[in-house]
Amino acid sequence: MKNAHMKPMIRITRKVEFSAAHFYHNPRFSAEENRRIFGKCNNPHGHGHNYVLEVTIAGEPDPETGMVLDLKELKDILQREVVDRMDHRHLNYEVPELAGKIPTCENIASVIFELLEPRITQGKLYRVRLYESADLFADCTADGIGSNGKDAPGSIK
Amino acid sequence: MKNAHMKPMIRITRKVEFSAAHFYHNPRFSAEENRRIFGKCNNPHGHGHNYVLEVTIAGEPDPETGMVLDLKELKDILQREVVDRMDHRHLNYEVPELAGKIPTCENIASVIFELLEPRITQGKLYRVRLYESADLFADCTADGIGSNGKDAPGSIK
Amino acid sequence: MKNAHMKPMIRITRKVEFSAAHFYHNPRFSAEENRRIFGKCNNPHGHGHNYVLEVTIAGEPDPETGMVLDLKELKDILQREVVDRMDHRHLNYEVPELAGKIPTCENIASVIFELLEPRITQGKLYRVRLYESADLFADCTADGIGSNGKDAPGSIK
Amino acid sequence: MKNAHMKPMIRITRKVEFSAAHFYHNPRFSAEENRRIFGKCNNPHGHGHNYVLEVTIAGEPDPETGMVLDLKELKDILQREVVDRMDHRHLNYEVPELAGKIPTCENIASVIFELLEPRITQGKLYRVRLYESADLFADCTADGIGSNGKDAPGSIK
Amino acid sequence: MKNAHMKPMIRITRKVEFSAAHFYHNPRFSAEENRRIFGKCNNPHGHGHNYVLEVTIAGEPDPETGMVLDLKELKDILQREVVDRMDHRHLNYEVPELAGKIPTCENIASVIFELLEPRITQGKLYRVRLYESADLFADCTADGIGSNGKDAPGSIK
Amino acid sequence: MKNAHMKPMIRITRKVEFSAAHFYHNPRFSAEENRRIFGKCNNPHGHGHNYVLEVTIAGEPDPETGMVLDLKELKDILQREVVDRMDHRHLNYEVPELAGKIPTCENIASVIFELLEPRITQGKLYRVRLYESADLFADCTADGIGSNGKDAPGSIK
Numbered sequence: 026m027k028n029a030h031m032k033p034m035i036r037i038t039r040k041v042e043f044s045a046a047h048f049y050h051n052p053r054f055s056a057e058e059n060r061r062i063f064g065k066c067n068n069p070h071g072h073g074h075n076y077v078l079e080v081t082i083a084g085e086p087d088p089e090t091g092m093v094l095d096l097k098e099l100k101d102i103l104q105r106e107v108v109d110r111m112d113h114r115h116l117n118y119e120v121p122e123l124a125g126k127i128p129t130c131e132n133i134a135s136v137i138f139e140l141l142e143p144r145i146t147q148g149k150l151y152r153v154r155l156y157e158s159a160d161l162f163a164d165c166t167a168d169g170i171g172s173n174g175k176d177a178p179g180s181i182k
Numbered sequence: 183m184k185n186a187h188m189k190p191m192i193r194i195t196r197k198v199e200f201s202a203a204h205f206y207h208n209p210r211f212s213a214e215e216n217r218r219i220f221g222k223c224n225n226p227h228g229h230g231h232n233y234v235l236e237v238t239i240a241g242e243p244d245p246e247t248g249m250v251l252d253l254k255e256l257k258d259i260l261q262r263e264v265v266d267r268m269d270h271r272h273l274n275y276e277v278p279e280l281a282g283k284i285p286t287c288e289n290i291a292s293v294i295f296e297l298l299e300p301r302i303t304q305g306k307l308y309r310v311r312l313y314e315s316a317d318l319f320a321d322c323t324a325d326g327i328g329s330n331g332k333d334a335p336g337s338i339k
Numbered sequence: 340m341k342n343a344h345m346k347p348m349i350r351i352t353r354k355v356e357f358s359a360a361h362f363y364h365n366p367r368f369s370a371e372e373n374r375r376i377f378g379k380c381n382n383p384h385g386h387g388h389n390y391v392l393e394v395t396i397a398g399e400p401d402p403e404t405g406m407v408l409d410l411k412e413l414k415d416i417l418q419r420e421v422v423d424r425m426d427h428r429h430l431n432y433e434v435p436e437l438a439g440k441i442p443t444c445e446n447i448a449s450v451i452f453e454l455l456e457p458r459i460t461q462g463k464l465y466r467v468r469l470y471e472s473a474d475l476f477a478d479c480t481a482d483g484i485g486s487n488g489k490d491a492p493g494s495i496k
Numbered sequence: 497m498k499n500a501h502m503k504p505m506i507r508i509t510r511k512v513e514f515s516a517a518h519f520y521h522n523p524r525f526s527a528e529e530n531r532r533i534f535g536k537c538n539n540p541h542g543h544g545h546n547y548v549l550e551v552t553i554a555g556e557p558d559p560e561t562g563m564v565l566d567l568k569e570l571k572d573i574l575q576r577e578v579v580d581r582m583d584h585r586h587l588n589y590e591v592p593e594l595a596g597k598i599p600t601c602e603n604i605a606s607v608i609f610e611l612l613e614p615r616i617t618q619g620k621l622y623r624v625r626l627y628e629s630a631d632l633f634a635d636c637t638a639d640g641i642g643s644n645g646k647d648a649p650g651s652i653k
Numbered sequence: 654m655k656n657a658h659m660k661p662m663i664r665i666t667r668k669v670e671f672s673a674a675h676f677y678h679n680p681r682f683s684a685e686e687n688r689r690i691f692g693k694c695n696n697p698h699g700h701g702h703n704y705v706l707e708v709t710i711a712g713e714p715d716p717e718t719g720m721v722l723d724l725k726e727l728k729d730i731l732q733r734e735v736v737d738r739m740d741h742r743h744l745n746y747e748v749p750e751l752a753g754k755i756p757t758c759e760n761i762a763s764v765i766f767e768l769l770e771p772r773i774t775q776g777k778l779y780r781v782r783l784y785e786s787a788d789l790f791a792d793c794t795a796d797g798i799g800s801n802g803k804d805a806p807g808s809i810k
Numbered sequence: 811m812k813n814a815h816m817k818p819m820i821r822i823t824r825k826v827e828f829s830a831a832h833f834y835h836n837p838r839f840s841a842e843e844n845r846r847i848f849g850k851c852n853n854p855h856g857h858g859h860n861y862v863l864e865v866t867i868a869g870e871p872d873p874e875t876g877m878v879l880d881l882k883e884l885k886d887i888l889q890r891e892v893v894d895r896m897d898h899r900h901l902n903y904e905v906p907e908l909a910g911k912i913p914t915c916e917n918i919a920s921v922i923f924e925l926l927e928p929r930i931t932q933g934k935l936y937r938v939r940l941y942e943s944a945d946l947f948a949d950c951t952a953d954g955i956g957s958n959g960k961d962a963p964g965s966i967k
Contacts (some may be wrong), residue, residue, distance in 0.1 A: 035759045036792040044315070046203040046230040046272075051874055062875060064882060070272035073203040073230005075315050081792075086763070089679055090690060091755030096789070097692060115203075115227035127876030131820045135871070158201070158232050161881070164821040164866075191638075192602045197631040208403055219404060221411060238635075243606070246522055247533060248598030253632070254535060284405030288349045292400070295347055318410070321350040321395075358786070360674040360701040360743075365560055376561060378568060384743035387674040387701005389786050429674075429698035441562030445506045449557070472672070472703050475567070478507040478552075515943070517831040517858040517900075541900035544831040544858005546943050586831075586855035629829070629860050661923055663916045664949040709949075714920070717836055718847060719912030724946070725849060 036151050037093045038081040041103045043112035046073040047128040050117075071115060076133070077156040078107060080141060084148025094147035106140045130155055130163040138165040193308050194250045195238040198260045200269035203230040204285040207274075228272060233290070234313040235264060237298060241305025251304035263297045287312055287320040295322040350465050351407045352395040355417045357426035360387040361442040364431075385429060390447070391470040392421060394455060398462025408461035420454045444469055444477040452479040507622050508564045509552040512574045514583035517544040518599040521588075542586060547604070548627040549578060551612060555619025565618035577611045601626055601634040609636040664779050665721045666709040669731045671740035674701040675756040678745075699743060704761070705784040706735060708769060712776025722775035734768045758783055758791040766793040821936050822878045823866040826888045828897035831858040832913040835902075856900060861918070862941040863892060865926060869933025879932035891925045915940055915948040923950040 048071045049063035059067045066072070080103060084093040110120055116128040122140065126132045134155040142150045149167075156162040205228045206220035216224045223229070237260060241250040268277055273285040279297065283289045291312040299307045306324075313319040362385045363377035373381045380386070394417060398407040425434055430442040436450045448469040456464045463481075470476040519542045520534035530538045537543070551574060555564040582591055587599040593611065597603045605626040613621045620638075627633040676699045677691035687695045694700070708731060712721040738748055744756040750764045762783040770778045777795075784790040833856045834848035844852045851857070865888060869878040895905055901913040907925065911917045919940040927935045934952075941947040 034794050035763065036794075037759055038790050038792070040788040042315070044229045044231055046228040049876070053874065062880075065270040068270055068272075070275050071203045071228055071230070072201045072270040072272065073228070074201055075232045086757065086759040089681065091677070091757035091760045093759055093791075095690075113222040113225055113229040115225075115229065118227050129871065129876035131822055131871040131878055132876045135820065158199070160825040162823050163878075164823070166819050166821075191636070192606065193635040193637075194602055195633050195635070206405070210403065219409075243600065243602040246524065248520070248600035248603045250602055250634075252533075286400065286405035288351055288400040288407055289405045292347055292349065317354040319352050320407075321352070322347045323350075324347060356786070358700045358702055360699040363562070367560065376566075379741040382741055382743075384746050385674040385699055385701070386672045386741040386743065387699070388672055389703045427693040427696055427700040429696075429700065432698050443557065443562035445508055445557040445564055446562045449506065472670070474511040476509050477564075478509070480505050480507075513943070515857045515859055517856040536898040539898055539900075541903050542831040542856055542858070543829045543898040543900065544856070545829055546860045584850040584853055584857040586853075586857065589855050629827070661920055661950045661952060663920065664951075665916055666947050666949070668945040714914065714916040717838065719834070719914035719917045721916055721948075723847075 034083060035086055035093055036081050036083045037096075037148075038079050039096065039099055039103065040077060040079050041100075041108060042078070043076050043108050044073060045076060045111050045114050045116050046071040047116040048072065049127050049129065051127060071117070074157050076111070077162075078103070078137065079152075079154040079156075080137075080150070081152040081154070082145055082148040083151040094145070098147075099145075102141065102144045106144060107137055110140075130157040130161060131165075134163040134165040138167075142167075191240060192243055192250055193238050193240045194253075194305075195236050196253065196256055196260065197234060197236050198257075198265060199232060199234050200265050201230060201232050202268050202271050202273050203228040204273040205229065206284050206286065208284060228274070231314050233268070234319075235260070235294065236309075236311040236313075237294075237307070238309040238311070239302055239305040240308040244304075251302070255304075256302075259298065259301045263301060264294055267297075287314040287318060288322075291320040291322040295324075299324075348397060349400055349407055350395050350397045351410075351462075352393050353410065353413055353417065354391060354393050355414075355422060356392070357390050357422050358387060359390060359425050359428050359430050360385040361430040362386065363441050363443065365441060385431070388471050390425070391476075392417070392451065393466075393468040393470075394451075394464070395466040395468070396459055396462040397465040408459070412461075413459075416455065416458045420458060421451055424454075444471040444475060445479075448477040448479040452481075456481075505554060506557055506564055507552050507554045508567075508619075509550050510567065510570055510574065511548060511550050512571075512579060513549070514547050514579050515544060516547060516582050516585050516587050517542040518587040519543065520598050520600065522598060542588070545628050547582070548633075549574070549608065550623075550625040550627075551608075551621070552623040552625070553616055553619040554622040565616070569618075570616075573612065573615045577615060578608055581611075601628040601632060602636075605634040605636040609638075613638075662711060663714055663721055664709050664711045665724075665776075666707050667724065667727055667731065668705060668707050669728075669736060670706070671704050671736050672701060673704060673739050673742050673744050674699040675744040676700065677755050677757065679755060699745070702785050704739070705790075706731070706765065707780075707782040707784075708765075708778070709780040709782070710773055710776040711779040722773070726775075727773075730769065730772045734772060735765055738768075758785040758789060759793075762791040762793040766795075770795075819868060820871055820878055821866050821868045822881075822933075823864050824881065824884055824888065825862060825864050826885075826893060827863070828861050828893050829858060830861060830896050830899050830901050831856040832901040833857065834912050834914065836912060856902070859942050861896070862947075863888070863922065864937075864939040864941075865922075865935070866937040866939070867930055867933040868936040879930070883932075884930075887926065887929045891929060892922055895925075915942040915946060916950075919948040919950040923952075927952075 048068055049066040050059055050069065054062065082094055086093050114120060116123055116133065122136045123132065134153050137155065138150065138153040141153065151166065153165045154162055205225055206223040207216055207226065211219065239251055243250050271277060273280055279293045280289065291310050294312065295307065295310040298310065308323065310322045311319055362382055363380040364373055364383065368376065396408055400407055428434060430437055430447065436454065437446065440446045448467050451469065452464065452467040455467065465480065467479045468476055519539055520537040521530055521540065525533065553565055557564050585591060587594055593607045594603065605624050608626065609621065609624040612624065622637065624636045625633055676696055677694040678687055678697065682690065710722055714721055742748060744751055744761065750768065751760065754760045762781050765783065766778065766781040769781065779794065781793045782790055833853055834851040835844055835854065839847065867879055871878050899905060901908055901918065907921045908917065919938050922940065923935065923938040926938065936951065938950045939947055
């Protein structure tokens with residue numbers, strides 16, 4: 026019998042959206058370097074995006090509820106940790122967790138991963154995907170790639 | 183024969199996108215009124231959107247080219263009149279045509295209509311549709327509704 | 340000057356979603372006719388859809404707010420008149436306004452138009468578009484087509 | 497009572513897709529003119545698109561079925577008149593109705609309108625919308641605009 | 654030379670859709686618990702969704718056909734195993750494989766995975782993704798996570 | 811402390827589109843076999859698609875720029891290696907890298923992976939996803955699955 030020792034792995038993903046302003050500027054770079062590296066994203070007046078966030082939790086459905094986790098609870102966590110913090114905000118000025126970081130899609134996704142991970146108590150945070158636009162998105166996962174390029178023990182993908 | 187005197191009407195629509203920041207604030211309102219009327223859009227740090235613009239031109243295809251208008255020329259017009267002016271910009275501070283106006287979806291669509299109309303020389307600008315998000319968009323058309331609610335003569339829909 | 344007597348017409352559209360069950364059955368038809376006319380939609384256990392509703396209001400933006408109508412108020416109206424009434428409901432059994440009607444996309448759109456029209460007091464309800472799926476949608480407008488096929492006076496499109 | 501003499505107008509829209517190849521070339525133009533006017537669309541090897549077609553029928557729902565027209569019948573018409581004719585075809589070589597025309601989005605939409613109009617016997621063909629891509633689409637309607645720019649009598653929009 | 658011993662892994666994904674009704678109710682819970690845990694999904698009249706299913710097969714393309722598997726055959730399998738079984742059905746009453754299970758997105762995805770896996774004879778079923786709506790989806794994969802959280806030997810992701 | 815030895819893995823994905831024509835034909839098959847195996851894709855006039863390409867790069871964001879790699883450079887690479895080569899082209903005749911291969915979604919994705927991999931010098935090419943349509947896409951990854959079905963050492967997913 027094929028795969029007798031395995032049970033299917035389930036991941037459940039919920040999407041939320043928020044709108045925010047940002048711009049890219051590194052005070053350690055010269056004005057010229059900032060313009061060259063960040064292009065029109067360096068405009069200090071800022072611009073903005075409709076961010077789309079997909080949060081994926083891995084686990085086994087509870088046999089009594091059929092659910093990996095309580096989706097209403099997940100919705101509340103996403104509202105509290107992400108939407109209340111970032112929606113209709115300027116990411117350079119109003120989100121302390123991003124202070125000192127360039128608010129790129131990569132860095133915002135990492136910060137959201139770190140904000141959410143300790144709040145997920147049923148199942149395990151598997152992936153945060155953040156779309157800055159339909160054409161650009163960043164994934165943050167707990168891959169835990171070590172310096173030798175091998176997967177860390179116990180990591181899940 | 184049905185509709186013997188008519189020929190089909192063609193409208194061609196091109197989509198472009200731009201990202202911009204904005205916030206809503208009317209200096210003639212008190213701080214409390216601004217908050218009440220504009221809600222979280224009143225945050226003076228600004229927030230932003232990926233705007234999606236659909237521009238529709240009505241006309242008859244040229245029998246030699248099969249086109250209502252030269253789409254490369256339309257693309258250049260949209261780049262010059264809209265994208266160069268608004269992409270990666272703060273709509274409250276950097277777009278003179280919006281000065282003194284609340285940069286709502288309605289007002290931005292109107293301004294874009296007025297910017298584009300004199301530039302469209304093949305066919306006729308029929309509609310500007312501006313999506314602020316997937317859930318909200320404004321249409322601006324040359325309906326020319328008169329004060330009695332009737333269509334103005336010669337208007338097209 | 341072109342179009343000197345016209346001002347642009349603005350329409351603003353808001354999207355909401357709801358999930359509902361339904362099936363098609365006309366008690367005046369025989370079982371065989373019901374199956375033939377309604378196909379698999381006749382299954383009395385019901386099936387369902389994620390309905391997507393786009394509601395369009397026509398009007399002139401208020402110069403002080405830049406808005407055709409207060410979008411928070413519109414959101415409340417849509418929640419109260421449509422979502423609370425239809426979301427997570429069985430349209431054949433739980434929506435009195437649909438009683439005695441086949442809950443087709445056409446009929447649901449008409450009922451929603453009639454529910455919303457008296458509630459819209461800023462601007463004018465222009466169109467209700469209801470998607471039953473990405474491949475099928477119905478539009479209900481106040482076209483007021485008379486029996487001679489001509490537009491009724493004062494209608495807007 | 498507002499609009500006492502009107503009843504709401506219903507339009508129902510069905511979407512189908514087809515994939516086809518095409519290129520643009522006018523034998524009355526020089527090679528240089530063809531390249532200048534049609535750009536990379538002039539490549540004689542052809543290229544292609546996933547066309548998305550939305551067909552809209554206007555009418556009043558039948559009180560017994562709740563439907564403007566039988567959607568299974570519409571599906572059959574679209575399959576026979578459009579998909580069988582154009583799907584997985586080269587539009588320059590295999591669609592007689594397009595012979596001698598540049599297969600632009602505008603011209604294909606017109607041809608589809610003319611193919612479908614006589615087949616729609618319940619309700620009235622209101623609009624054919626053809627997406628060549630997410631960023632470009634053409635609408636063909638029976639507007640019947642006369643030479644004076646006024647709507648022809650009896651036209652519907 | 655980097656990765657000399659590897660050949661790229663190919664996965665091919667096909668999407669199908671179906672519409673179904675469901676509700677959540679666990680007879681081992683009290684009425685109050687059912688309402689608290691399942692919220693409006695507990696409504697016994699049922700509601701419904703347009704489900705979107707993405708099925709992913711991993712394998713190596715056949716050098717003669719360029720295909721991981723015969724897509725027409727996959728389409729037939731998806732039609733027979735999923736669409737015929739679930740489309741325009743009530744998932745609580747009409748799908749024996751879901752009997753005794755809460756028809757959550759997670760459980761339906763698992764059931765579909767189990768239905769499809771023995772039917773895929775070219776390549777290997779890699780993932781079933783089921784969207785209940787644009788905002789919620791479940792993935793079922795053959796990860797075979799063991800009790801120690803490590804990947805089972807031979808698993809692919 | 812959970813996962814003390816890991817840092818989050820970031821992957822950034824950029825989307826581009828191109829339109830191309832193709833057909834399927836294997837000269838080693840008889841005409842009858844070609845028709846049976848490839849169906850309407852065997853039509854020698856060709857048909858076409860709007861291909862959507864998502865390219866994913868894995869790596870760690872540079873602390874000074876917040877970016878896994880320079881997105882403008884990635885855009886240039888995608889333009890040069892993919893769009894310039896395939897957009898508005900016939901894949902059977904004009905792309906040397908596909909010569910002798912059936913231009914299926916699987917094979918095109920593989921060719922793109924091989925074209926891009928040596929050009930990505932910041933981070934590592936993780937996945938190429940190619941949509942032939944909204945309903946069909948192929949993923950090519952450097953999984954490096956060995957003959958025993960186990961992951962090759964050092965592979966990342």
